[in-house]
Amino acid sequence: MKTDELVTLLAASGAPADPFVIARRFAIAIGWGAFGSALLMALLLGVRPDIRAAVQWPMFWIKLVFALLLVGAGLFASLRLARPGASLTRLPAALAGPVVAIWLLAVYALATAEPAMRAELIFGRTWRSCPSNIIVLSVPAFVAIFWAMRGLAPTRLRLAGAGAGLLAGAVGASVYALHCPELAAPFIGVWYVAGILAVTTFGALVGPWALRW
Numbered sequence: 001m002k003t004d005e006l007v008t009l010l011a012a013s014g015a016p017a018d019p020f021v022i023a024r025r026f027a028i029a030i031g032w033g034a035f036g037s038a039l040l041m042a043l044l045l046g047v048r049p050d051i052r053a054a055v056q057w058p059m060f061w062i063k064l065v066f067a068l069l070l071v072g073a074g075l076f077a078s079l080r081l082a083r084p085g086a087s088l089t090r091l092p093a094a095l096a097g098p099v100v101a102i103w104l105l106a107v108y109a110l111a112t113a114e115p116a117m118r119a120e121l122i123f124g125r126t127w128r129s130c131p132s133n134i135i136v137l138s139v140p141a142f143v144a145i146f147w148a149m150r151g152l153a154p155t156r157l158r159l160a161g162a163g164a165g166l167l168a169g170a171v172g173a174s175v176y177a178l179h180c181p182e183l184a185a186p187f188i189g190v191w192y193v194a195g196i197l198a199v200t201t202f203g204a205l206v207g208p209w210a211l212r213w
Contacts, residue, residue, distance in 0.1 A: 021152075022079060022082050022083065022152055023079070025148040025151060025152065026075065026078060026079060026082075026145070026148050028144075028148065029141075029144040029145045029147060029148035030071075030075070030141070030144070030145070030167070030171065032140070032144045033140050033141030033142070033143070033144035033145060033168065033171055034141060034171050034174075034175065035140075036139075036140025036141065036143075036144070037137045037138065037139075037140050037141050037171055037172055037175040038175050038178075039140075040136070040137055040139070040140060041137055041175050041176065041178065041179055044136070045133065045176075045179045046179060047178050047179060048178065048179050048180070048181055051178065054183075057183060059183035059184070059185070060177075060183060062102075062105070062185070062188075063177050063180070063182075063183065063188050063192075064174065064177045064178075066098050066101070066102050066188060066192070067170055067173040067174040067176075067177055067192065068170075068174055069097070069098035070095075070098055070099075070166065070169075070170035070173070070196060071167065071170040071171055071174060072094065073091070073094040073095045073097075073098065073166065073170070074163060074164075074166035074167030074168070074169070074170045074171075075167055076090070076091060076094050077091050077094075077095070077159075077162075077163030077166060077167070078145065078148075078149060078160070078163040078164055078166075078167050080163075081149075081154055081156060081159055081160040081163045082148075082149055082152040082153065082154055082160065083152060083153055083154075084153055084154075084155040085155075088159075095166075099189075099193060102185055102188055102189045102192075102193075103189045105185040105189070106121075106184075106185040106186040106188070106189040106190075108185075109121055109184060109185045109186055110122075110186055118186075120184075121184040121185075121186040121187065122184075122186045122187060122190060123187070124181075124182040124184060124187045124191075125181070125182070126180065126181065126182055127187065127190075127191050130176075130180065130182070130187075130191040130192065130194075130195060131191055131194045131195035131198060132195070133176050133179075133180075133195070134169065134172045134173050134176050134192065134195030134196065134198075134199070135169075135172070135195055135198055135199055136172075137172035137173075137175050137176050138168045138169050138171065138172030138173075138195075138199045139172075141167070141168040141171040141172060142164070142165065142168035142169075142199065142203070145164045145167050145168050145171075146161075146164055146168075146203075146210055146211070148164075149161075149163075149164050149211055150210065150211055150213070153213070154211050154213075157207045157208040157211045157212065158204050158207045158208055159204070159207070160207055160211055161203040161204050161205070161206055161207015161208070161210065161211060162200050162201075162203050162204035162207065163203070164203050164207070165199045165200040165201070165202055165203020165204060165207075166196065166199070166200040166203070168199055168203065169195060169196035169197070169198070169199030169200055170196055172195070172196075172199065173192050173195060173196055176195075
């Protein structure tokens, strides 16, 4: 068969591309990843025992919304980076918005606190375990999101890995927020960001290998 005939045959028999394939793969990945992270949290850590009281405190919701906004930023990045040529012009604002907001709140909290209390606002009681717990709880989401990304067509593999890592880290942080006893904005702005950044960095490192196609 000649090349022209083959091209004509492929063009005539090709089915239209599914416009929702990317969204569907990521919906499946986030759903299963969040379920796995929640199950891991329940087995290893458990929900904070005073959760019924905690949901009445504004800082509990600020912490959770901060993590969920980063889930949104990670999803936006991953959806864009899963296909070639997509624009990333809005990504810096989507990513910086939640981080800058929690940092501004942290600066206000530190500025208005007694000097002797500032270290406690930053370190709390769990600063040693917070980033590592976020990393561990991110593992199911990390695997699921890389599965979704690998089945698509990323071309900027390091950036795509970072976007997938950001999304996984934010999912892990969102789940961890249901266990974490800390509510101070400086703590969240340092240690939650550190945990999510570690997963993002790992995603960037393994992206060129794990997402190669």
